[in-house]
Amino acid sequence: MDRPRKPADAQKGPTPAAATFTFPPDAAFTWHSESDEPAPTRLSPVDDRLRADTALQRVRRGDFLRYTGDFHNAKQLLGALGRRLERPWQARSPLEAFRAERRARQLEHATLSRIVVALDRSYRLELARAPDVSEACRQVWGEPTTDFTVVPLKQLLGMLGAAEWRRKxxxxxxxxxxxxxxxxxxxxxxxxxxxxxxxxxxxxxxxxxxxxxxxxxxxxxxxxxxxxxxxxxxxxxxxxxxxxxxxxxxxxxxxxxxxxxxxxxxxxxxxxxxxxxxxxxxxxxxxxxxxxxxxxxxxxxxxxxxxxxxxxxxxxxxxxxxxxxxxxxxxxxxxxxxxxxxxxxxxxxxxxxxxxxxxxxxxxxxxxxxxxxxxxxxxxxxxxx
Known part of the structure; x- marks a missing residue:
């Protein structure tokens, strides 16, 4: 069973520091999604105790899960969810293979985009051991216009990778x-x-x-x-x-x-x-x-x-x-x-x-x-x- 785990050094000592800000359940926020998906009406907070199988069940029901635990565990959860998704079946023609692959990619996007994270007005990420994402966010969105921003974690990771390409x-x-x-x-x-x-x-x-x-x-x-x-x-x-x-x-x-x-x-x-x-x-x-x-x-x-x-x-x-x-x-x-x-x-x-x-x-x-x-x-x- 895939489950996000604390790294060995974290297990020996205290739990990594929690996020340094609180995202109130009823807070107004800016929603960013590349697919123009409507902003979620409800965000369910989850943390490092969430198992991938449980997460998959919940997102398939339509839940948006706001991860509040450890940044590295959040990335592991995305990987575990991706491994659980149906892969393209053996196709009889290139066209069938293309259709199956597109369906698989769409399913992956629809599933993984429901694991979301919150950022504050300084684009600080609400996760322990999180990197500084503020520059990557400003490059894409400009200055924040509300106290909080919510974004799919997978999209944010793509933005971090793009910021590195842009830098180098x-x-x-x-x-x-x-x-x-x-x-x-x-x-x-x-x-x-x-x-x-x-x-x-x-x-x-x-x-x-x-x-x-x-x-x-x-x-x-x-x-x-x-x-x-x-x-x-x-x-x-x-x-x-x-x-x-x-x-x-x-x-x-x-x-x-x-x-x-x-x-x-x-x-x-x-x-x-x-x-x-x-x-x-x-x-x-x-x-x-x-x-x-x-x-x-x-x-x-x-x-x-x-x-x-x-x-x-x-x-x-x-x-x-x-x-x-x-x-x-x-x-x-x-x-x-x-x-x-x-x-x-x-x-x-x-x-x-x-x-x-x-x-x-x-x-x-x-x-x-x-x-x-x-x-x-x-x-x-x-x-x-």
């Missing part, structure tokens, strides 16, 4: 300097698509649009190769702030602009680059939007609007994985049909096989598809130039 920075192949990603913005640890930009033959002096910029990494690579300017857009305010900060850090702010927008900036460009979400399924939460594009709506609208966004000799640069085809979410030939529908011709293309960790992990439920995944950079021009 990330080396990206071809980029001079480090990239500092923000929480909730797609992290380019999978660099296949980034490295494809080296295939673009001549970018010197070009005006660039970057649609769905994320961290801004594609703009920065093109600017460092000699592009004259880059105007970027993203529909997520966190991505806009992230790209703007990284442009400053890399000394590119004078040639880089970014705005929160749905698709294209105003005007026309010589190069329009886009790495859209590649899975045509509904996103389940805000973070999902970087990967999931319901019914390929974003991709369709990008292709439809691309000709009007290009200068007479301009070119679109579309970077897209074929994983959706391998999973059976798109039919073969679908993308070529969309190019033709939008009056676009593929002037050239460059492809690379997937090299990310999941493509090599035979234990991954989607390994059969991911091991064959190919990402392609398409050079697109209007008409039959």
């Amino acid at each position: 920075g990330l080396a990206v192949p071809g980029l001079k300097g480090l990239l500092h990603p923000h929480y909730g913005v797609y992290l380019p640890t999978r660099t296949d698509y980034v490295e494809l930009l080296a295939a673009v033959p001549d970018v010197k002096g070009k005006r660039v649009f970057d649609v769905g910029t994320g961290t801004g990494v594609l703009s920065f690579l093109l600017l460092q190769r000699g592009a004259a300017s880059a105007q970027a857009t993203d529909c997520d305010s966190r991505a806009v702030a992230c790209a703007r900060e990284n442009a400053e850090r890399l000394g590119l702010a004078q040639r880089f602009q970014v705005a929160e927008a749905d698709l294209f900036p105003e005007g026309k460009a010589d190069l329009v680059v886009c790495n859209p979400p590649w899975i045509p399924e509904p996103p389940k939460n805000r973070v999902d939007r970087a990967v999931f594009d319901e019914d390929s709506q974003f991709l369709r609208r990008f292709l439809e609007g691309l000709p009007a966004a290009l200068n007479p000799e301009g070119e679109g640069l579309l970077i897209l994985s074929d994983l959706a085809v391998l999973l059976g979410l798109r039919p073969p030939g679908w993308l070529d049909e969309q190019f033709a529908r939008c009056g676009l011709t593929v002037a050239w293309r460059k492809s690379t096989p997937a090299r990310h960790a999941k493509a090599k992990d035979k234990a991954d439920p989607l390994h059969a598809a991911r091991s064959r995944e190919v990402t392609t950079l398409y050079g697109l021009v209007p008409g039959t130039r």
Whole structure:
């Protein structure tokens, strides 16, 4: 039976100090959830005595459990709950495997997000032996507006990990300097698509649009190769702030602009680059939007609007994985049909096989598809130039 336990050194001495503030049962609080789940109407306090089996029963009934014990035991409880959840069954096709894996991930999120923690007005965590989470919280939420904040523990742990990436920075192949990603913005640890930009033959002096910029990494690579300017857009305010900060850090702010927008900036460009979400399924939460594009709506609208966004000799640069085809979410030939529908011709293309960790992990439920995944950079021009 999995049960959070005190570490050996704690067992020899007194119980670790309790939290240094009290969260009243009827206190008003700010609720933060990436899935936009409504704030819980009732929080049930629990501590280190709670067994994982009991916790699972209670969250399945719909309870929100506010952990008040030891920080490390709280993390152990999350792990124990995760091990008790049903894993994807043996699927007969890649599509069945994908559906089963998505259901499993949704179940995991719905279950683990009901283990919550409270923070005070200084973003101090109500747990013994808790780390300082205040900086990570301010980076994501800004200054607190109420005396207490409640957040799923799993989300808070993700924010702590993201804050460490942001502090240390990330080396990206071809980029001079480090990239500092923000929480909730797609992290380019999978660099296949980034490295494809080296295939673009001549970018010197070009005006660039970057649609769905994320961290801004594609703009920065093109600017460092000699592009004259880059105007970027993203529909997520966190991505806009992230790209703007990284442009400053890399000394590119004078040639880089970014705005929160749905698709294209105003005007026309010589190069329009886009790495859209590649899975045509509904996103389940805000973070999902970087990967999931319901019914390929974003991709369709990008292709439809691309000709009007290009200068007479301009070119679109579309970077897209074929994983959706391998999973059976798109039919073969679908993308070529969309190019033709939008009056676009593929002037050239460059492809690379997937090299990310999941493509090599035979234990991954989607390994059969991911091991064959190919990402392609398409050079697109209007008409039959």
